[in-house]
Amino acid sequence: MSDANKKPEDDHEDFLKLFRRGLAFTEELLKENERLRYRLAGYEAKSAEPESTATVDLVEKTVAELKDRINELEAEKAGLLRSYTEAESSNVDFKSRYAEIEEEHNNLANLYIASFQLHSTLVFPEIVRVVAEIVINFVGVQRFAIYLHDAAGARLEAVFAEGQEVSAAAPIVLGDGAVGAAVQARDTFLDEDASSDPRAVIPLVAGEHLVGAIVINELLVQKEAFSRVDHELFHLLSAHAATALLSGLLRHAAGEGAEGEVMNLTTARSLLQN
Amino acid sequence: MSETLQALVVEDSPTMRQLIVFALSRIKQLKVVEADDGVDALKKLSGQRFDILITDINMPMLDGLKLVSMVRKDEVHQDIPIVIITTEGAQEDRQRALSLGANAYITKPIQAPQVISKVKELLKLS
Numbered sequence: 330m331s332d333a334n335k336k337p338e339d340d341h342e343d344f345l346k347l348f349r350r351g352l353a354f355t356e357e358l359l360k361e362n363e364r365l366r367y368r369l370a371g372y373e374a375k376s377a378e379p380e381s382t383a384t385v386d387l388v389e390k391t392v393a394e395l396k397d398r399i400n401e402l403e404a405e406k407a408g409l410l411r412s413y414t415e416a417e418s419s420n421v422d423f424k425s426r427y428a429e430i431e432e433e434h435n436n437l438a439n440l441y442i443a444s445f446q447l448h449s450t451l452v453f454p455e456i457v458r459v460v461a462e463i464v465i466n467f468v469g470v471q472r473f474a475i476y477l478h479d480a481a482g483a484r485l486e487a488v489f490a491e492g493q494e495v496s497a498a499a500p501i502v503l504g505d506g507a508v509g510a511a512v513q514a515r516d517t518f519l520d521e522d523a524s525s526d527p528r529a530v531i532p533l534v535a536g537e538h539l540v541g542a543i544v545i546n547e548l549l550v551q552k553e554a555f556s557r558v559d560h561e562l563f564h565l566l567s568a569h570a571a572t573a574l575l576s577g578l579l580r581h582a583a584g585e586g587a588e589g590e591v592m593n594l595t596t597a598r599s600l601l602q603n
Numbered sequence: 604m605s606e607t608l609q610a611l612v613v614e615d616s617p618t619m620r621q622l623i624v625f626a627l628s629r630i631k632q633l634k635v636v637e638a639d640d641g642v643d644a645l646k647k648l649s650g651q652r653f654d655i656l657i658t659d660i661n662m663p664m665l666d667g668l669k670l671v672s673m674v675r676k677d678e679v680h681q682d683i684p685i686v687i688i689t690t691e692g693a694q695e696d697r698q699r700a701l702s703l704g705a706n707a708y709i710t711k712p713i714q715a716p717q718v719i720s721k722v723k724e725l726l727k728l729s
Contacts, residue, residue, distance in 0.1 A: 435715045438625050446618045462618040469712035549690070551710065 453577030474498035533571035626715035641665025684725035
């Protein structure tokens with residue numbers, strides 16, 4: 330239909346159509362607005378209301394569980410620290426014990442070597458040299474003398490000296506003074522005072538026989554005091570150096586090659602039968 | 604290190620030598636050869652290669668100082684670690700030995716741990 334043929338009633342109809350569509354759209358907007366307002370009000374109400382009992386219980390339960398777990402972990406940590414401390418203490422004990430065993434091992438080796446060397450020869454000068462080496466290198470002595478007992482004169486005289494002349498070592502008269510008394514009693518004399526002279530006197534005794542003595546006058550500068558193994562060495566020297574020195578003198582008295590003569594099985598057997 | 608290392612101990616005193624050899628026997632990788640004095644040491648050095656030399660200073664025939672000096676001139680052993688055994692008072696001998704090429708020294712009275720520690724250090728053993 331052309332505009333020229335359009336009637337006024339037609340315009341009115343168009344307008345009404347447009348108006349109805351606008352009305353429907355407006356109503357739809359109002360409904361949506363209402364729906365949104367309702368949802369907002371719901372959210373606001375929900376956020377304003379206190380938490381439910383169930384939620385509170387859940388939170389409290391979780392907190393309690395976490396506290397228990399913390400306590401468990403604290404206890405576990407304390408246990409581990411205790412174990413660590415105990416292990417550390419044991420480790421220190423083991424280290425200390427190891428050091429003690431190591432020292433004991435070395436001391437025994439020194440005693441073994443000293444004993445081995447003392448009985449490795451029957452030649453008197455060599456025996457004296459071995460005794461001197463033990464005193465110098467094992468004990469750590471700067472000045473000392475080896476004395477032998479002059480049975481006829483009831484005194485001991487120096488036959489070897491280190492760090493001094495032999496003639497400078499004064500004789501020991503049995504029973505005279507602290508040193509003479511100690512030798513007569515076959516007791517080792519020790520003086521821990523570094524300024525004392527002598528520092529030690531070790532009687533050399535083979536069975537009942539007083540063979541001699543070692544008189545220690547001065548230790549090496551780096552050695553401040555006698556150690557435990559020194560006392561063991563003195564004990565060893567007292568008996569083993571005495572028998573070694575006596576054997577050397579007996580062998581000399583018997584003459585060179587006496588070993589061949591005395592190595593008699595018949596004699597040995599008869600001695601064992603007696 | 605699993606290879607066997609050779610040590611030469613030069614000491615005229617049998618007691619001291621036994622003490623040093625005992626200490627070195629604790630090092631499993633080490634095989635020890637003994638010499639009575641400097642001359643004996645030179646003979647043994649000419650016959651085989653050693654990895655370390657431990658020597659006393661005061662010895663008859665050829666002393667430790669001369670031995671150190673000769674070893675440092677030897678093509679085979681000029682780099683060998685050398686440990687000298689001295690007394691605390693013998694500082695001049697010690698200085699002389701170190702200036703001639705000794706690497707370290709041990710003072711008497713000798714303690715086995717001291718010997719073991721020094722030799723292990725020079726041979727870089729654990």
